[in-house]
Amino acid sequence: xxxxxxxxxxxxxxxxxxxxxxxxxxxxxxxxxxxxxxxxxxxxxxxxxxxxxxxxxxxxxxxxxxxxxxxxxxxxxxxxxxxxxxxxxxxxxxxxxxxxxxxxxxxxxxxxxxxxxxxxxxxxxxxxxxxxxxxxxxxxxxxxxxxxxxxxxxxxxxxxxxxxxxxxxxxxxxxxxxxxxxxxxxxxxxxxxxxxxxxxxxxxxxxxxxxxxxxxxxxxxxxxxxxxxxxxxxxxxxxxxxxxxxxxxxxxxxxxxxxxxxxxxxxxxxxxxxxxxxxxxxxxxxxxxxxxxxxxxxxxxxxxxxxxxxxxxxxxxxxxxxxxxxxxxxxxxxxxxxxxxxxxxxxxxxxxxxxxxxxxxxxxxxxxxxxxxxxxxxxxxxxxxxxxxxxxxxxxxxxxxxxxxxxxxxxxxxxxxxxxxxxxxxxxxx
Numbered sequence: 544x545x546x547x548x549x550x551x552x553x554x555x556x557x558x559x560x561x562x563x564x565x566x567x568x569x570x571x572x573x574x575x576x577x578x579x580x581x582x583x584x585x586x587x588x589x590x591x592x593x594x595x596x597x598x599x600x601x602x603x604x605x606x607x608x609x610x611x612x613x614x615x616x617x618x619x620x621x622x623x624x625x626x627x628x629x630x631x632x633x634x635x636x637x638x639x640x641x642x643x644x645x646x647x648x649x650x651x652x653x654x655x656x657x658x659x660x661x662x663x664x665x666x667x668x669x670x671x672x673x674x675x676x677x678x679x680x681x682x683x684x685x686x687x688x689x690x691x692x693x694x695x696x697x698x699x700x701x702x703x704x705x706x707x708x709x710x711x712x713x714x715x716x717x718x719x720x721x722x723x724x725x726x727x728x729x730x731x732x733x734x735x736x737x738x739x740x741x742x743x744x745x746x747x748x749x750x751x752x753x754x755x756x757x758x759x760x761x762x763x764x765x766x767x768x769x770x771x772x773x774x775x776x777x778x779x780x781x782x783x784x785x786x787x788x789x790x791x792x793x794x795x796x797x798x799x800x801x802x803x804x805x806x807x808x809x810x811x812x813x814x815x816x817x818x819x820x821x822x823x824x825x826x827x828x829x830x831x832x833x834x835x836x837x838x839x840x841x842x843x844x845x846x847x848x849x850x851x852x853x854x855x856x857x858x859x860x861x862x863x864x865x866x867x868x869x870x871x872x873x874x875x876x877x878x879x880x881x882x883x884x885x886x887x888x889x890x891x892x893x894x895x896x897x898x899x900x901x902x903x904x905x906x907x908x909x910x911x912x913x914x915x916x917x918x919x920x921x922x923x924x925x926x927x928x929x930x931x932x933x934x935x936x937x938x939x940x941x942x943x944x945x946x947x948x949x950x951x952x953x954x955x956x957x958x959x960x961x962x963x964x965x966x967x968x969x970x971x972x973x
Contacts, residue, residue, distance in 0.1 A: 589884055589943040590908065592969040593917040598864050603896025603921040605954040612671060614967075617920040624920060627655075627671035627947075628963040634659040635932045635961040637949025640686040641873040641888070642741050642817045645938045645947050647695040652713065653947070655963050656685050658932055663688060665713065669973055671965070679716055680709075686740050691747045692879055699743065701752070706734045708750065708762075722762065727769060730754035737781030741818045744788030745879050751791060753781040761791060761802070772802040785818050785826035786879070790850045792818055792828050797850040806853035809836030810846075819876025822883025822910035826850040829858070829885055829909070831872040844868040844900065845887055847909050858885075858907050858914050859900070869900050871926070875939045875946075883908050884943035888935040894925045904937055904946060904966060920966050924950035928957045944971035 601619040609615045611629040616622070628636040635658035638645055646653045646668050653668040654677070663677040663685075682688050682700040691697035698711040699721075706725040709718050724734045732755040743750050753759040759782045761770040772782045774793060782793040782802075790805060791798040794813055797805040808828065816830030828848040835842050836855060843860025859865050871890025878884040886906045896902035902923065907916045924935040928951060935948040946966045951958030967973075 587881060587942055587944060587970055589881060589906065589968065589970050590915065590917055593906075593919065595915040595917060596863075597918055598899060600897075600899065601918065603902050603923070608952040608958070608962075609964075617966075620918060620920050622920050622969075623967045625671070625965050625967060626962055627666065627965055628664075629673075630657075630659065630960045630962055632959045635929060635949075636664065637932065637961050637963050638936045638938045638947050639663075639688065640740075641815075641875040641886075641936045641938055642739065642877065643686050643688070643938070644690050644742060644877040644879070644941065646940050646945075647690045647713075648693055648941065649695045650940055650942065650945075651695055654688060654690075658685075658961075677713075680711060683734075683736065684740065687736055689743050689747075692743075692745050693747065697747075699747070701734070701736055721764060722767075724752055724762070727762065728754055728758075728760060730758075732757075735781065737783070738779055739813075739816070740781075741783040741792070742877055744784040745786040745820075746788060749784040749788035751781045751783045753777055753779075759793065761800075763788070770800065770802045772798055773804065774798075774802075780813075783818060785850055786820050786882075787826050790826045792816075792850060797826075797828075797853065806849075806851065807837075808848045808850075808853045809838045809841045809855045810848060811836055811841075815873050817874045817876040817885070819878070819885060820882035821847060821849075821856075822908060822913075824882060825911075827876070827909070829874045829876045831868050831874065833868050842868070844872055844889065845874060845885070845907065856909065856911060856914070858909055859887075859905070859916055863914075866899055871934060873934065873936050875937055878939045878941055878943040880941040881943040883910055884939060885909060886937045886939035886943075886946045888922055888924075888937035888948055890925060890934065896921050896923070904935070904948060906939065906943065906946065906968075919946065919968065922948050922950050922964075923952045923954060923958075924948070924961075925953050925957070927953070929961050932961055944968050 604618045609626040614625045630636045650668045655664045665674045683703045689699045707720045736752045759772045782791040795810045799805045811834045832846045841855035845858035847856040869889035869891045874887045876885040891901035904920045922935040926933045937948040951961045
């Protein structure tokens, strides 16, 4: 109790308390400075009031699961965690995946996946109120619903039954077929966007996909240009577009816009990763790495790989004072309004939240020569009761000011359902 009170005091230094009734705190940001936001909203000081590169122990403590739409203060980090779903015992409602943006372009809408009923939920992106089930979309995979990067009312998906790539208007439920990928390629088998799917290019113009396990392609909608990649071993994975749309990632290599080999990443093998940008705009593969790359180094919980050169930049590694990489690491680099900001969730081998990064959520700003990591909370998720569906799969918001994750809220006992939660950082301005 003393530790919880200590962190509530810390939180009061970050926020102005408007009201405090029972267990409920209503807070507004009070960082003492004006945050300047340009038209692209990319000058937000995401890390306002957070501590950079903190390696001190912050062991996880038991804390009651918040009620639906209510908040708790993480007793180890002093951050606000809000529960945004309301499932029944045994149910699973969680993010689609770490590589897929949950929020739309202006963060007024968001999507969760109701695994129990096999349907995507549309929520208000600010209040988190349930709006409707998106039961009229039929994506090839549950992870393959892509928000447009500029138009808040537009989604895209590959239709499972027709192989049409569809532009979907959320407000009207109107569907527009942009291209049929089977007809485009002459594929006589299965069209797929591959395993570990990434987002479209950050202008919503380029996608990657494959035909069977034979060939992988890219398609650019504005020019109607189809590119066939010079890849012998497709390995059931499609070449995925980097944010620029001019580079692509496949296996452990990058490729150019003509489908030709660009660089071999200094990466031992494919692991959980997410395509994004460093703060300087470089197309990057952010990945966990459990062993050295072929040129040495590049081992860590988060490694940034330059898709132009294949060189690596450690973000979280033993060389920087952290432990050996944690199991169950997933990275989200989809903060397209604030390039360079990423989030990650780690489960850990022990899974009890007592060691550095175990059961933790982090954000980081990645810039060559200046990497800053911020630990922001414990997710309290494991795989004991729900297997894969119990993984947190953290997703960073477009501005980088919020982090979504799933959790069964395990503590002294395993949780009864997997719900979705959002960490609202001090920089978040609703």
